[in-house]
Amino acid sequence: MTETASDLYEGLLNGDRRAAARLISMVENQDRSVRQVLRMLHQHAGRAHVVGLTGSPGAGKSTLACGLTKRYRDAGLAVGIICVDPTSPFTGGALLGDRVRMQELSGDPDVFIRSMGSRGALGGLSMATNDVINILDAFGKDFIIVETVGAGQVEVEIVKYAHTCVVVTMPGAGDEIQAIKAGILEIGDIFVVNKADRDGAHRTLADLEMMIETKPGGDDSAWRPPVIATKALDGEGIEELEDAIAQHADYLRESGLLGLKTEQRMKAELLEILNLKVSQAAARVLDEDEEGRELVRRMTARELDPHSAAEEVMEHLLKREVEKPGT
Amino acid sequence: MEKKIRVFLCKPGLDGHDRGVLIVGQALREAGMEVIYSGLKQTNDMLVEAAIQEDVDVLGISILSGAHMALIPRITELLTERGADDILVIAGGVMPPDDAEALVSQHGVDRVFGPGTNTRDIVAYIHEKTGNA
Numbered sequence A: 001m002t003e004t005a006s007d008l009y010e011g012l013l014n015g016d017r018r019a020a021a022r023l024i025s026m027v028e029n030q031d032r033s034v035r036q037v038l039r040m041l042h043q044h045a046g047r048a049h050v051v052g053l054t055g056s057p058g059a060g061k062s063t064l065a066c067g068l069t070k071r072y073r074d075a076g077l078a079v080g081i082i083c084v085d086p087t088s089p090f091t092g093g094a095l096l097g098d099r100v101r102m103q104e105l106s107g108d109p110d111v112f113i114r115s116m117g118s119r120g121a122l123g124g125l126s127m128a129t130n131d132v133i134n135i136l137d138a139f140g141k142d143f144i145i146v147e148t149v150g151a152g153q154v155e156v157e158i159v160k161y162a163h164t165c166v167v168v169t170m171p172g173a174g175d176e177i178q179a180i181k182a183g184i185l186e187i188g189d190i191f192v193v194n195k196a197d198r199d200g201a202h203r204t205l206a207d208l209e210m211m212i213e214t215k216p217g218g219d220d221s222a223w224r225p226p227v228i229a230t231k232a233l234d235g236e237g238i239e240e241l242e243d244a245i246a247q248h249a250d251y252l253r254e255s256g257l258l259g260l261k262t263e264q265r266m267k268a269e270l271l272e273i274l275n276l277k278v279s280q281a282a283a284r285v286l287d288e289d290e291e292g293r294e295l296v297r298r299m300t301a302r303e304l305d306p307h308s309a310a311e312e313v314m315e316h317l318l319k320r321e322v323e324k325p326g327t
Numbered sequence B: 001m002e003k004k005i006r007v008f009l010c011k012p013g014l015d016g017h018d019r020g021v022l023i024v025g026q027a028l029r030e031a032g033m034e035v036i037y038s039g040l041k042q043t044n045d046m047l048v049e050a051a052i053q054e055d056v057d058v059l060g061i062s063i064l065s066g067a068h069m070a071l072i073p074r075i076t077e078l079l080t081e082r083g084a085d086d087i088l089v090i091a092g093g094v095m096p097p098d099d100a101e102a103l104v105s106q107h108g109v110d111r112v113f114g115p116g117t118n119t120r121d122i123v124a125y126i127h128e129k130t131g132n133a
């Protein structure tokens, strides 16, 4: 392990916030030397309860994260917050403004807040987020809150593997209810109608409750997602949200689902890493190998179909990995 | 994913105007940087802690209230105390030339950008200093 990586690892386990911050940057930049650190800290992670917060921009996710964190802090718990916002696909830049809604938390050394750009490109976002979760977990955080905009598939993917997934909506968001119907309903363990101070809150609440009641599947012992009204700005409903998260955590433990969920997350994490590695290796074959380029030429000449070409690439990859172990 | 330049833009003290700092933020984002904004009325302690947690390359301090000499030297001192003095510090706002000069020569600020600065100059400066042209 490189000097700096091992220093940072030591620092992390000793509670050094700068070390944690540096390691997270290395993950974001896909710096290879962080891998050894991730390998070693895997054994130290697995204690934190991970809460996903998702919903459309402006629904109040950051404000809720702030309120929730204040309650955890009052109970003496340490909290990590990861806010993922979209990176502009055109410029690669991002404006990360979630901290603006979390001012009351900043300066508290036991709350670690990190803003991340989704950086898009070749997937990798949920992989990076998982790594960051593991870093904060090993860093000793009791709760880790992951905020993502519930729009893209990747963002949904991230919160799906949180222990408890909270879907946040607000009154008058008719389109949003449609979106929830279309996919987020399945992943929500808890639903929040924030901005309950606004007109139409009752209606949104009732709509959501109806959708959940008529949701197919699930026996009597299954978890029924509660719908909670909150006014995040003045802190109303946050206690109910905290209780619901605690109840869901109990449910996961008692039902044995916690183990299953962890297993699912590990599998998803592994698949994501493999996806990236295999597609990168395949791209290298097609770009750099004479055999690979020949395959593309034959396809272009209509002598070979893409499915057969893919078979050949897979064979090529497997053979190459056996011949050159450790690459 | 290549390394990206991360910038923390902050408004310390009691100053309530963030139009200027948001324009700078947009320009830096357009230039491909990740810009984290603090919101108004941050204490020095809060923003130094945030800059460390966010592991930024650049700290941009905007002050229009006239309190720059009271605030900025303390911020750079805190950065040094916490081992974060490798962060590039730039300041913007209305400051008399003598103050700007003193901030750079004595108080650890790398560069002061006065009112009316073209945002392109700020982008170019950051690129130059972070070796990411």
Ligand SMILES: Nc1nc2c(ncn2[C@@H]2O[C@H](COP(=O)(O)OP(=O)(O)O)[C@@H](O)[C@H]2O)c(=O)[nH]1
Pocket: A055, A056, A057, A058, A059, A060, A061, A062, A063, A064, A098, A101, A194, A195, A196, A197, A198, A230, A231, A232, A233, A234
């Ligand atoms: N009226 C009202 N506004 C709220 C409430 N919660 C948050 N907001 C405001 O809604 C806006 C968006 O909140 P934010 O937490 O940034 O939403 P996010 O984009 O989902 O993270 C901000 O201006 C908040 O002050 C609430 O309960 N009621």
Ligand SMILES: [Mg+2]
Pocket: A061, A062, A063, A097, A098, A147
């Ligand atoms: Mg937010």
